[in-house]
Amino acid sequence: MTDSPPREPRRLTRGEWLVIAAPAAWIALFFLAPFALIVKISLSRPAQARPPYEPVFDLASGVAGLLEKISQLGFDAYRGLAEDTLYLDSYLSSLTTAGIATLVALVAAYPFALAIARAPQKWRPILIGFAVAPFWTSFLIRVYAWIALLKDEGIINHALMSLGVIDAPLPMFATRGAVIVGIVxxxxxxxxxxxxAAIEGQDPSLREAAADLGASPRQVFLRVTLPLSKRGIVAGVLLVFIPAVGEFVIPDLLGGSDTLMIGRSLWNDFFANRDWPAASAAAVALLALLLVPILLYERAQTREGRR
Amino acid sequence: MSARVLRNATLALGFAFLYGPIAILTAMSFNASRLVTVWGGFSTKWYSALVHDERMLQAATISLSAAALSALIATFNGLLAALALARFGAFRGRSLFAGSLYAPLVLPEVVFGLGLLLVFVALDVERGFVTLVLAHAAFTMCFATVMIHAALKDCDPTLEEAAADLGATPLRAFILVTLPLIAPSVVSAYLLAFTLSLDDFVIASFTTGPGATTLPMRIYSQVRLGVSPEVNAISTLLLGFVALILTASALLTRGRAKGGGAG
Incomplete structure (x- = not known):
């Protein structure tokens, strides 16, 4: 909204409408309508029917019907969210688990990114390509691969025990730690x-200048490289934190039954309890939780796009 | 010298972390023993067991066809959306268009899946293969748009203008001049939309129906029962397949970069 385009926004020509019509209709139907419906269903009451919720309002019932319905809107689903300690716990647990995982990912990824950015130039595209490639392979399978590693009778415990480091298997599987490893x-x-991108794009002469003026390698890193990569840190933190908060597969496969996360609660409400209003209310609450980081990310992106 | 050693050690550690679990999974799929910690000799018996698993094969067919179809819709829509973003400048409603276009990139999958399901229920569409394809086409479209938009930004608009000066209609200029230039990226966008659809578990679970269980859903229900060599085998096949598509896509985009440099 606050985008300040160079020119005054103009109307589209008819030819341009032909181009934009299909994607715009698609976006309206599959991106915007879902939001409206989630909010709508979250305000209705669960019912033993198909679909399992009472209608909130229909356009057919007219304005009078609309007003009447609004007076009986149910905030039960939200009241449930606020009163149910299970939900409150899963919010807090989602935020802390995602927060810790994001920090661990940052600390682990920074030296890795630095090493790739400082590699000989012709190797860089290949190295970063291989580092990012796993993202495109099956998420589910990558999470699954950790089960065999972390289980009590898994590879890590087996290795540690045969080396004599530990006597009994470390309980790693079905813990919050396992979920964090999975997210990272x-x-x-x-x-x-x-x-x-943020490290590689830096001008190497800046570091040389700092070194010439007597800065130690450590000082060069802390006062030149690190501050200049701030933009990359912000983007990376948001890109990991946002999906991690709403994650379902990782806590479900690697976490224990007591590892609560909001995505998992939503899933259980929908699939196990068939309580669609509660699931929708959880979705609204999840979006509210993520609104600030998502808006921050959008702002960073538009700033990036304008450069 | 020591800086180089440190750098190479960091790289080795990083890649070991990224690829180690996948490599172990692949190795285990050829393990004759059921136990992950015991090497019972090399065997392909889990793969032959897969060939006779009717339900797995059926799920694979559904996943592959849903991926092929949804990627087609996503690429077409993504191409049009990218064109609007790259060529129309500042038009009314652009912020809303761009903002909602990229929303699925940051939305939690559970929320997007639930929302799509509610749309299908509101429209009274029975859930099954069709809704699966539509849902996948919806969430992969933004990835396709990002890729094609990047290619269009690199592509010189003066070429189109030259074609227009020589009397080509905008449509002709696009088809004869721009499309061939961005073709590798369009194909890459298709391939990536295809792999995303093939991999998706969460959105598919919400939007599909009883007749159309996908491969990730089938794998998931087995994974919940624990590690099994059959799942290792199907996972390895899937990883190999995706690696193949990725390589093809990487080669295509590299070709584009080279061609761009020469032209």
């Missing part, structure tokens, strides 16, 4: 790519 592993490319 799955979303590392999201962190790596913006960090790499």
């Amino acid at each position: 592993y799955s979303y590392l490319p999201f962190m790596l790519l913006p960090l790499y």
Whole structure:
């Protein structure tokens, strides 16, 4: 909205309408209508019917019907969210788990991105390509691969026990730690790519200048490289944190039954309890939770696009 | 010298972390033993078991056809949307168009899946293969748009203007001049939309019906029961297949970069 385009926004010509009509209709139907419906269903009451919710309002019932319905709108689903400690716990747990995982990913990805950005120039595209490639391969399978590693009778425990480091298997599987490892592993490319772009794009003469003026390699890193990569850090943190908060597959496969996350609660409400209003209310709450990071990300993107 | 050693050690560690679990999974799919910690010798028996697993094969067919179809719709829509973003300048409603276009990139999958399901229910469409294809076409479209938009930005608009000066209609100029230039990216966008659809589990679970269980859904229900060599085998096949598509896509975009440099 606050976008300040160079020219005054203009109307589209008829030819341009032909181009934009299909994607615009598509967006309206599949991106905007879902939001409206989620909000609508979250305000209705669950019912033993198909679909399992009471109608909120129909255009057919006219304005009078609309007013009447509004007076009986149910905020039950939201009341449920606020009162149910399970939900509150899963919000907090989602935020802390995603937050810790994002920090771990940042700390793990930074040296990796730095190493790729400082590699000989002809190797860089190949290295970053291979580092990001796993993102495109099956998410599910990459998470699944960790089960065999983390289980009590898994590879890591087996290796540690045969080396004599531990006597009994470490309980790693079905814990919050396993979920964090899963998130870091799955979303590392999201962190790596913006960090790499921010480090690789720096002018090497800046570092040389700092070194010439007597800065130690450590000072060069802390006072030149790190501050200049701030934009990449912000983008990477948001790109990992946003999907991690709403993650379902990772906590469901690697977490224990007590590892609550909001995406999992939504899933259970919908598939196990068949409570669509509660699931929709959880979706609205999840979006509200993510609104600030998403808007921050959008702003960073438009700024990037304008350069 | 020590900086180089440190750098190479970091790279080795990073790649080991990224590829180690996948490599172990692949190795285990050829393990004759059921136990992950015991090497029972090389065997392809889990693969032959797969060939006789009717339900797995059926799920694979559904996933592949849904991916092929949805990627087609996504690429077509993505091409039009990218064209509007790259060539129309500042038009009314651009912020809304661009903002909602990229929304699925940052939306949690559970929310997007639930929303799409509610649309299908509101329209009274029975859930099944058709809704699966539509849902996948919806969420992969933004990825296709991003790729094609990048290619269009690199593509010189003066070429189109020259064609117009020589009397070509905008449509002709696009088909004869721009489309051949961005073709590799359009194909890449298709391939990536295809792999995203093939991999998706969450959105498919919300939007598909009883007759159209996808491969990831089938795998998921087995994975929940624990690690099994059959799942390792199907995972390895899927990883190999996606790696093949990725390589093709990477070669295509590299060709584009080279061609762009020469032209």
